[in-house]
Amino acid sequence: MRTQMSAGLVCLLLVCTSPVALGVESSPPAQIGTSDSDSSIDVRYAIDREPTQTGRVRVTATIERPRHVTGLSVRTPAETTVLRADGLRSDGDRWRLSGDTRTAQLTYTVPVGLSTTFGQRTAGTDNWTLLARQEVSLRARWRWRAGPRPRWNESLVLAPGQNGVAGRTAAYIGPHETELRTVDGDRITLVVPAAADLRPNRTAVLDSISHAKRASTAGTDHDHIRVFVAPNELAPGGYSPSNGESDVIVNAGEPVRSPVNVWVHEYRHTRETFETTPAMDWLSEGSADYHTAALTYSASGIEKDQFHERITTERHETADLTQPDSWDGPGAQYHKGTRVVAAIDARLRQATDGNRTFEAVLDGLTRRDERITLRLFAETVSAVAGDDLDAFVRQAVTDTAPSVQTDALTDRDLQRSGVADTTDRQANFAPSVDSSPATATSGDDEGKHGVGTARPVTDRHGEWTMLGTLGILSVVLVGRQRRRKRL
Known part of the structure; x- marks a missing residue:
């Protein structure tokens, strides 16, 4: 003993x-x-x-x-x-x-x-x-x-x-102007190159992102967001060099009054600090696109029929989101992903009399010390709903996309209330226990004992890279126990 x-x-x-x-x-x-x-x-x-x-x-x-x-x-x-x-x-x-x-x-x-x-x-x-x-x-x-x-x-x-x-x-280096907006003490800096013909006016861009910032609760709320406007000659859409970080790039030709408002979409990526398994990589783009439509609608940037059309899209509706290799093009995570998140959000609002939303799911996932799997995703949705929605979630993700109870998303006057709940949040990261001497790597540079984990790097249609992490098991305890036995 x-x-x-x-x-x-x-x-x-x-x-x-x-x-x-x-x-x-x-x-x-x-x-x-x-x-x-x-x-x-x-x-x-x-x-x-x-x-x-x-x-x-x-x-x-x-x-x-x-x-x-x-x-x-x-x-x-x-x-x-x-x-x-x-x-x-x-x-x-x-x-x-x-x-x-x-x-x-x-x-x-x-x-x-x-x-x-x-x-x-x-x-x-x-x-x-x-x-x-x-x-x-x-x-x-x-x-x-x-x-x-x-x-x-x-x-x-x-x-x-x-x-x-x-x-x-x-x-960005070169001739430019900046526009600064302060939101609840935090800053949003719009960097506009002289070579860029900005399609929406600067006020509209900053208004749209400011509304999204105020209405969002899950994930990291940065004290300074930098929005780099890309000259029109570059690819349309937007790009986040690293999810969860405070910088985004959006092409100057992107409109604000659109269900796929790229300015808001990329802002949502700055809040994403959760890690996913390959089977759940779709969640990053699907949730960002859904909240883009919802936030733009709640800010009166689009009409109700535009919002409904976006969240009930039939494009890629039969795709199994857990099997990216089987998709008919990369759009599945955006189109079906948006519809799946919308359907889940509607079920949550119905189950909780409008008191909980999909933001609470993202908040719960962000708190976890593990990469998100379909099992963990379904468990978290059920916990937020206070009801067993496991079968509903699994079928929605892997089978034909479910219908969306759009009334649950608009009848409560989304334009006045916004889309966020007020759940407290705290981001947690999972360490890998190691013994000394230890090694580690950065970027895609795998070490001798490197173990890869996914961290998304996304544009409007998604792309990701891998960051290496390291974990090796301690043997010190075993050695000490053996020495005691020899004594």
Whole structure:
């Protein structure tokens, strides 16, 4: 018994003190030089246009390594030309921090021009540059032996003398104007390039996003949203470089008074911090598109018949949303996804006399410490409804889309009440327990023990990448128990 109690105490101590390894995790930009207190690996990318190389930018990456990080190497993006390395040495296709170097810099040029399934989202031209952070960012591996969990903490800045705006995950350099709106103490900045012919007026865009911000409750409520207007020559629609982050890109030609109001759609992606399994990836786009229509209707941006037509669409209605490979085109997650979410929202309102909405489902999923599966999704819907809706949800997602009780979504005067409930929210993230020494990776750079988890990177029609995370099991307890037996 005494041995069992001792083992239990040791196990508890290991759980409380074991270092934890995660992939890239979003956090506010850190000041370079404060890594000791933050225990994060801070990486700041200073962006400069290359006037003699159209389509490329010069990047100076400054890396701050905490003392307890014992090894760190980085890999540059594709087609990179390294110009200078300070405190790093070349090792094949990687650059390693030399010895005890705490601060290192790598200067390189890299092409700009990100394309998704539906067209080109960023570009570098003779007069302006619009880029997403993933185009210029390093991929890293690191190890540490003790102390708090190191994070890979990235930020963007513009090089001195550059005229533009840098956000967390996107940046624009070139002639532009900005329009600022304050909403309940938070800021929304609209960045309008001189090369962009903005179709709606700026007030209409900011009004639409402001209404969505006030009416939304689930997910992250950022204190500063940056909306980068993409010049008309780029792909129509919008793009979020990383869901849950505060930057979005929307083409200048996108209207506001539309059931697929892209300005609101991309705003909704800034609030999405939940993680999904591949079978539930549709939820990101389906819920964003449904709330886009609902929020635009509640702001009197569209008529009731336009709202009804959008949420009762028959397009892709027989698609199994859990089987993306079987879809007849990527539109299934938008069209059927919207209808499924609308049908569930209507059932929730009916079951709770209008007191709970689909926002409460998203809030519940955001709180969970696990990736969303169909089982977890159905359980959460049932919990919000206070009734067993498991069979209804599963059939809606995998079989023919259910009919939508539209009266439940409009009879309560949605235009005055909005679409949000007032459920308190708190975002939770799931750590992976690890033992020392530990390793971790950033971006798509898989480590020796890397385990992938999905984090969406979305445009109006959806695209995602993978961020690596790491988890290895502790063996210290077993070793101690064996030594006790030998004694």
